[in-house]
Amino acid sequence: MDVLEAMLKRRSVRSYLPKAVPRTLLGKMLEAARWAPSGGNVQAWKFIVVRDSRMVQMLRIVSPGMFGEPPAAIVICSDKKRYLELGSEMEYEYMAVADCALATENLVLAAHSLGLATCIVKSFAEAAVSELLELPKYIRPELIVSIGYAMNVPQPPPKLALSEIAYADKFGRPWKDE
Amino acid sequence: MDVLEAMLKRRSVRSYLPKAVPRTLLGKMLEAARWAPSGGNVQAWKFIVVRDSRMVQMLRIVSPGMFGEPPAAIVICSDKKRYLELGSEMEYEYMAVADCALATENLVLAAHSLGLATCIVKSFAEAAVSELLELPKYIRPELIVSIGYAMNVPQPPPKLALSEIAYADKFGRPWKDE
Numbered sequence: 001m002d003v004l005e006a007m008l009k010r011r012s013v014r015s016y017l018p019k020a021v022p023r024t025l026l027g028k029m030l031e032a033a034r035w036a037p038s039g040g041n042v043q044a045w046k047f048i049v050v051r052d053s054r055m056v057q058m059l060r061i062v063s064p065g066m067f068g069e070p071p072a073a074i075v076i077c078s079d080k081k082r083y084l085e086l087g088s089e090m091e092y093e094y095m096a097v098a099d100c101a102l103a104t105e106n107l108v109l110a111a112h113s114l115g116l117a118t119c120i121v122k123s124f125a126e127a128a129v130s131e132l133l134e135l136p137k138y139i140r141p142e143l144i145v146s147i148g149y150a151m152n153v154p155q156p157p158p159k160l161a162l163s164e165i166a167y168a169d170k171f172g173r174p175w176k177d178e
Numbered sequence: 179m180d181v182l183e184a185m186l187k188r189r190s191v192r193s194y195l196p197k198a199v200p201r202t203l204l205g206k207m208l209e210a211a212r213w214a215p216s217g218g219n220v221q222a223w224k225f226i227v228v229r230d231s232r233m234v235q236m237l238r239i240v241s242p243g244m245f246g247e248p249p250a251a252i253v254i255c256s257d258k259k260r261y262l263e264l265g266s267e268m269e270y271e272y273m274a275v276a277d278c279a280l281a282t283e284n285l286v287l288a289a290h291s292l293g294l295a296t297c298i299v300k301s302f303a304e305a306a307v308s309e310l311l312e313l314p315k316y317i318r319p320e321l322i323v324s325i326g327y328a329m330n331v332p333q334p335p336p337k338l339a340l341s342e343i344a345y346a347d348k349f350g351r352p353w354k355d356e
Contacts (some may be wrong), residue, residue, distance in 0.1 A: 002179065002291075003288065003290075003291040004288055007210045008209075010213075010215075014214055023354075024355060027340070027353075027355035028182070030343075030353070031340065032182060034337055035337065036185070036283065037190055037283075037286070038234070041335045041336070043338050046344075047343055048349060049347070050342060051346055051347065052347045061237055088284065094300070095300065097272060097275045098320075098321065101275070101283070102282065102283045102298075103281075105215075109185075112181075113180075113181045120280075122217050122273065122276065131347055134348045139349060152321070159221065162212060165221065165223060168227055169228055169229065169230045171227070171317060175208070175225075175227055176201075177201060177202060
């Protein structure tokens with residue numbers, strides 16, 4: 001699937017069919033995430049693929065932002081230990097979030113191109129997720145991606161026009177395509 | 179270009195030809211960023227396209243992470259005012275970075291598919307960038323993307339194997355593709 005088409009057609013899906021996600025497709029999503037850029041190529045990220053049905057159910061219980069009943073999820077985590085070995089503590093808080101989000105966008109675009117539906121979840125109980133996934137103290141869950149086959153694909157959400165979000169050279173100076 | 183191919187082939191490029199980037203291509207990049215997901219669809223982001231050669235030069239001077247002489251750049255900013263109107267202050271710090279990074283990944287993937295080279299820059303003097311771009315107090319520069327035509331495309335950087343970053347259901351339990 002064309003990269004620009006994937007970006008425009010991907011929707012955040014919140015209802016899923018009760019149909020398992022093949023392991024090979026999840027592997028392709030992980031491969032996409034693996035190649036995301038990261039600050040200083042530090043790659044201080046871990047991806048926990050949750051497929052066990054009881055684990056997914058528990059994850060949903062502690063994640064108010066997870067809607068529907070996705071058969072799978074990937075929890076994107078930052079690895080503070082790795083970051084401190086290769087980066088610096090000062091930058092960790094910022095870089096961890098940014099790097100994990102860059103990889104997450106790859107995950108959801110790859111999923112869409114593979115016929116899967118996703119939703120990025122930021123609302124979850126961090127301590128409960130950490131306990132459920134048996135995360136060491138230096139691993140922090142940053143984002144969760146719900147994954148499945150869409151029961152309903154929503155209409156495109158209202159989006160701000162480029163004239164409302166893009167400027168030329170200075171803030172407030174209109175950007176013009178032509 | 180295929181979305182998975184774009185993710186695997188995109189490189190962070192740090193040397194550029196002295197050749198202007200057509201405005202229409204920058205417009206396509208912005209369109210890609212516009213369709214990125216954001217928490218609650220808040221879209222609390224602004225994109226400042228810097229093309230004026232003196233402005234690009236000034237931006238480079240205050241951004242140690244900007245290498246080479248890119249003919250253009252996009253400064254991705256969070257909009258705290260919009261976020262507070264539609265979201266909450268507590269979530270702002272986290273969401274602003276994550277949302278801007280999601281949009282940034284769309285920018286660099288779109289650029290690659292359009293034949294452009296990019297590099298994501300996190301190291302810059304925030305106050306100096308804000309002054310240069312005349313950003314209001316509620317607009318914060320989060321990331322910068324250098325944009326141009328590659329003089330040299332680097333080899334793929336060393337990447338951790340999936341076995342080092344992906345787990346099944348719990349931390350430490352090996353993920354297997356098959």
